Amino acid sequence: xxxxxxxxxxxxxxxxxxxxxxxxxxxxxxxxxxxxxxxxxxxxxxxxxxxxxxxxxxxxxxxxxxxxxxxxxxxxxxxxxxxxxxxxxxxxxxxxxxxxxxxxxxxxxxxxxxxxxxxxxxxxxxxxxxxxxxxxxxxxxxxxxxxxxxxxxxxxxxxxxxxxxxxxxxxxxxxxxxxxxxxxxxxxxxxxxxxxxxxxxxxxxxxxxxxxxxxxxxxxxxxxxxxxxxxxxxxxxxxxxxxxxxxxxxxxxxxxxxxxxxxxxxxxxxxxxxxxxxxxxxxxxxxxxxxxxxxxxxxxxxxxxxxxxxxxxxxxxxxxxxxxxxxxxxxxxxxxxxxxxxxxxxxxxxxxxxxxxxxxxxxxxxxxxxxxxxxxxxxxxxxxxxxxxxxxxxxxxxxxxxxxxxxxxxxxxxxxxxxxxxxxxxxxx
Numbered sequence: 170x171x172x173x174x175x176x177x178x179x180x181x182x183x184x185x186x187x188x189x190x191x192x193x194x195x196x197x198x199x200x201x202x203x204x205x206x207x208x209x210x211x212x213x214x215x216x217x218x219x220x221x222x223x224x225x226x227x228x229x230x231x232x233x234x235x236x237x238x239x240x241x242x243x244x245x246x247x248x249x250x251x252x253x254x255x256x257x258x259x260x261x262x263x264x265x266x267x268x269x270x271x272x273x274x275x276x277x278x279x280x281x282x283x284x285x286x287x288x289x290x291x292x293x294x295x296x297x298x299x300x301x302x303x304x305x306x307x308x309x310x311x312x313x314x315x316x317x318x319x320x321x322x323x324x325x326x327x328x329x330x331x332x333x334x335x336x337x338x339x340x341x342x343x344x345x346x347x348x349x350x351x352x353x354x355x356x357x358x359x360x361x362x363x364x365x366x367x368x369x370x371x372x373x374x375x376x377x378x379x380x381x382x383x384x385x386x387x388x389x390x391x392x393x394x395x396x397x398x399x400x401x402x403x404x405x406x407x408x409x410x411x412x413x414x415x416x417x418x419x420x421x422x423x424x425x426x427x428x429x430x431x432x433x434x435x436x437x438x439x440x441x442x443x444x445x446x447x448x449x450x451x452x453x454x455x456x457x458x459x460x461x462x463x464x465x466x467x468x469x470x471x472x473x474x475x476x477x478x479x480x481x482x483x484x485x486x487x488x489x490x491x492x493x494x495x496x497x498x499x500x501x502x503x504x505x506x507x508x509x510x511x512x513x514x515x516x517x518x519x520x521x522x523x524x525x526x527x528x529x530x531x532x533x534x535x536x537x538x539x540x541x542x543x544x545x546x547x548x549x550x551x552x553x554x555x556x557x558x559x560x561x562x563x564x565x566x567x568x569x570x571x572x573x574x575x576x577x578x579x580x581x582x583x584x585x586x587x588x589x590x591x592x593x594x595x596x597x598x
Contacts, residue, residue, distance in 0.1 A: 174215045178222055202221050206229060214282070215238045218241055219242035227258070237282055239278060327426050327454070328453070330458065333431050354389030354390070356392065357392065359391065359393055359394065366400050369400060389424065410424075435448070461503040466557060470558075476526065486524070487565075488524055
């Protein structure tokens with residue numbers, strides 16, 4: 170039940186308003202002044218008179234923070250209404266007010282707040298699944314990718330993202346959107362290979378009452394995955410939408426396009442399966458993502474990150490990777506890249522009956538991916554790899570003294586290795 174606070178110094182009006190709201194099944198609290206209101210975060214809506222003893226009713230707007238405030242006053246005037254709205258009130262009503270009008274106003278305010286909460290919760294879920302502000306990996310290749318994302322994101326340039334399947338092309342597209350001026354607008358993803366060829370044009374551009382994805386993404390970003398599968402006739406229509414502003418119909422939606430493919434688009438152009446003019450229009454900026462097998466120690470750090478995330482998603486207690494599992498992960502070439510690693514970790518967490526992930530649970534098939542799948546990385550993990558993994562897995566549970574003792578080194582040595590290997594101290598402890 171929604172909890173509403175009424176701040177009104179006149180007892181008769183306050184009581185009448187309380188009875189009105191309670192008849193509509195709202196839980197109501199009362200205060201005679203702003204100073205009596207208490208913690209406004211305990212409420213879903215505040216209805217406050219403008220003229221009050223002590224602080225003005227508009228003072229509750231800042232105090233309420235994200236709690237909506239409706240201002241009421243018997244001094245109805247345009248200037249006071251404008252001032253209240255400028256300060257952040259969501260609505261304004263003059264006394265004596267119509268009961269039906271006030272109830273409609275209350276319902277609208279509470280509905281909007283519920284929608285905002287759902288949106289924030291959804292965005293939180295998306296941020297956890299796609300951590301665009303902290304992409305995992307310290308290899309030179311990934312540092313280069315992150316640097317380019319920061320440079321490209323604020324621009325309006327179209328971007329072509331290339332890389333093998335499972336390397337995280339959608340994650341990069343989301344990062345570009347999240348760090349752009351369009352971050353608060355829609356991000357719409359479309360896989361060109363997942364829809365029958367005859368339906369792609371309708372899905373993208375719509376027809377009559379059917380609104381296409383370009384209109385859905387208006388003001389935001391449209392991510393076209395597997396752009397190499399786009400039929401040639403549809404390529405022409407896409408090209409017309411990507412023409413410079415001065416040549417484009419102003420009635421067309423305002424959309425930034427980011428495309429991706431695991432195929433060699435240049436070869437498709439040579440084979441006349443992809444328009445060269447569209448290729449050049451898409452690759453104003455180009456990003457190539459490295460396969461997981463070329464990311465060195467990133468593999469272990471990424472595995473630890475995915476393990477932690479999966480445990481939280483599945484409601485499991487924290488699990489650890491055994492030393493043998495780390496060796497198996499490093500020796501495998503991961504032809505399916507990050508997606509394959511993520512699936513292997515999730516399967517292992519579901520099947521694990523202890524507190525440690527073993528190689529058997531990962532079910533890595535070293536025969537998949539050709540002879541390079543069993544690339545020789547030595548019979549044991551390097552000191553740096555072991556240190557990195559141990560610290561990442563245990564720093565949330567141990568303080569620096571305990572970590573150093575477990576590793577058999579001094580705190581000074583632990584600090585020095587943290588600096589050398591780029592592992593900042595966890596400040597949560």
